[in-house]
Amino acid sequence: MEAARVMVKLMADFDVERIRRDFPALAQKVRGHGLVYLDNAATTQKPKPVIDTLVEFYTTHNANIHRGVHALSERSTQAYEEARKKIQRFINAESHEEIVFVRGTTEGINLVAHSFGRPRIHKGDEIVVSAMEHHSNIVPWQILRDETGANLKVIPVSDEGELDLAAYERLLTERTRLVSVVYVSNSIGTVNPMSLIIQKAHARGIPVLVDGAQAVSHLMVDVQALDCDFFAFSGHKLFGPTGVGVLYAKKAHLAAMPPYQGGGDMISSVTFEKTRYNTLPYKFEAGTPHISGGIGLGSAVDYLERAGMEKIAAYESELLDYATEALGRVEDLRIIGTSRHKASIVSFVLGDIHAHDVGTILDRYGVAVRTGHHCTMPLMERFGVAATVRASFAFYNTRRDVDSLVEALNQVRKVFR
Amino acid sequence: MSDLRELYQEMILEHNKQPRNFREIQDATARTEGFNPLCGDRLTVYLKIAGGRVKDVSFKGSGCAISKSSASMMTAAVMGRTVKEAEHLFQAFRDMLSSKKGAPFDAERLGKLAVFSGVNEYPARIKCATLAWHTLRAALDGGTDGSVSTE
Incomplete structure (x- = not known):
């Protein structure tokens, strides 16, 4: 009641x-009819405040971030880092250092496969995914499997479109190195019991990546309550711009992981003998990022919090x-x-x-x-x-x-x- | 509704419901699989060529109404034709679908196949109409157990 x-x-x-x-x-x-837009799982429309934020950024603040000493660069840097903190609060991450800006969910998963998976996963090891994964949560693991000789295990799906949790538990072995499962199915809408899936894996010391692409726009996401190790999502499915997304990862993981790409911004010093990597999360953000996209995503998060x-x-x-x-x-x-x-x-x-x-x-x-x-x-x-x-x-x-x-x-x- | 009828004409709907030559050919001289990765449509074209003529042609597979009816009408159109005529038909069909809306096409050569001219207005669906034809073309080129993809 x-x-x-x-x-x-x-x-x-x-x-x-x-x-x-x-x-x-x-x-x-x-075509002569009022638009009925029902393709939100592919991408969402953008609210006026997000559009205005992009226009305002390019109209007045546009500059590269992090090292400029001039006014515009300082403003851009501040806006970009504020957006990071907004996103941190939105998914309740413990620290802004755990929020890595990426291009989208796909890049987030690839980053984990590259920097977390490759050094740890060897021949005979196992990666667990489910039968309802998006190709972006299958193919990166197949590439890794083919490189390392690891095995890909698949949690079956019932006639109702739910994960077979008993089968899932049986798939977890002493060789399982990672579980990577979708939170909300993009094609049939099932909300998977993510907390339970994570608990079962953690009971065996196995880290879990959550594909949160569809979850963030429909559910209240709390990465600390979930206790997931990684959580990836895209900005454009969250009423923000395309080309920007977020990988949340527990700080201990990020600290132990090698960089994903090398380049500017991810270093603190470079000589031809030795390069020192930047602090978190910048170690994983090589090159000039999608500055306006990140700020626009921050604006989308503000909008959602108001709603x-x-x-x-x-x-x-x-x-x-x-x-x-x-x-x-x-x-x-x-x-x-x-x-x-x-x-x-x-x-x-x-x-x-x-x-x-x-x-x-x-x-x-x-x-x-x-x-x-x-x-x-x-x-x-x-x-x-x-x-x-x-x-x-x-x-x-x-x-x-x-x-x-x-x-x-x-x-x-x-x-x- | 009127412009929809231009795409989903009675003839197309009828061929979709009752496709012609929807069978395998056991002694085919060529068999090619066509695949449209965008929508997952998949069909196989069977060909029996003798003396430079299409003695028999058929197809199997699943797809949308446009791709299925296009395959059905294609088999009816090239049955009994010379290989050269079939190739010219392929070109005329492809040209009709790649031309601008309202541009003239070889209606005389295409005959009934002109019902697909309306697909022009639906860029996302052009590959549905041409899948069978590209597959036939590959089969005519002598592909046994070959495959083509629209991408």
């Missing part, structure tokens, strides 16, 4: 129409229920991934109509969805489908958007009758 009352209170505080006005891209018409992640999660949960029910009423529609623990991502197939035909027709009604394998080909194979249609919702989507989707799906059925 108490939980229900809290939910109602959170919902009442959430003014989606006001929020929609902050996202200029949502106001446009596409309130708790309210966002409550609103999206209600919207997911509504969408699941509405889609369930569409004839011949089958939802792929029916876990009770889902973020607002719904994948489905419509009779024997190919997902790409569905996507093309929905687009004609201004409804933007993703169709295909969503970079999770092993998961598609698990469910015996070549492709699905994926509608992924953000906190600016409404029941009206769900209704437009359902209406357009009925038009698809008419074309293929």
Whole structure:
């Protein structure tokens, strides 16, 4: 009862129409229809404050960071480092030294594979991933496996789209060197029991990387409460700019890891005999970073904190229920991934109509969805489908958007009758 | 709805539902697999060439309505043709889909295949329509157990 009352209170505080006005891209018409943007798992739209931050940066502060003595460089440096601290607070990292700016989730995972995995993982060692991973959390480990002679173990997925935790425990052995698992599935929306997964691994002294690409925009993430060793996410899926992302890593790991790339900014001194690396996190940030992107991501985090992640999660949960029910009423529609623990991502197939035909027709009604394998080909194979249609919702989507989707799906059925 | 009908014409929908020559050829002289990594569509084209002519042609596989109907209509169009005619047809089809919207194409040569001219307006879907044709082209070039990719 108490939980229900809290939910109602959170919902009442959430003014989606006001929020929609902050996202200029949502106001446009596409092919004569108001845009219904349901491809948020691919990338999210940007609120005005983020866009303004980018414009302001290039209009007034633009300079390279960290070593300039002039006013613009000092301002840029300060803004960039403030953004780092905002992100630290947003995911509740213990220190800003644990926040490494990267290009995105993919680079974050590759960084861990290169600097943490390669020195530690040898022939016969094991890396555990799951059958619902994005290709970006499969391929870096395959490359490492092929280089080292290690083995890749895969946690199976149930018919509902949940990880088989009993099988997971059996996969953990004295040869397991790393567990790397997705928090929220990008293609079917399942929220994995991350704390439990981490506890089981830690009980055997195995570190865990969390692919948080989809988690950060839907859930309240607390890396200390999770106790994960690594957590990677992208800025552009969090209402920030493309080309910037974050790798969180426990300080002890970062301190022990060799650099990822060599170059400027990651050093404290260079002679031809010996180079001293910079302090954390700069040791892992070679070259001029995506300065405006980092600052823009900080602005996105500010926006989300003002909106309130708790309210966002409550609103999206209600919207997911509504969408699941509405889609369930569409004839011949089958939802792929029916876990009770889902973020607002719904994948489905419509009779024997190919997902790409569905996507093309929905687009004609201004409804933007993703169709295909969503970079999770092993998961598609698990469910015996070549492709699905994926509608992924953000906190600016409404029941009206769900209704437009359902209406357009009925038009698809008419074309293929 | 009207512009959708231009893409999903009755003939395309009908071939999607009941594809022609949707079978294997046991004594094929060439067999090539076509793959579109973007959407995962995969099909195999079987060819039986004798005396410079397409004696038999067929396909198997799965895909969207555009790729399946295109493969079906392609087999019907090249059946019995000379290898040279089939190659000219491939070129005419490819040119139709790479030309600008409204630009003239070789309607006479293409005949029924002109129903795919509307795909032009959907850049993301052009590869769906051309997958079977690229696969046929590779098979005509003599690929046995070869494979082509749209990427």
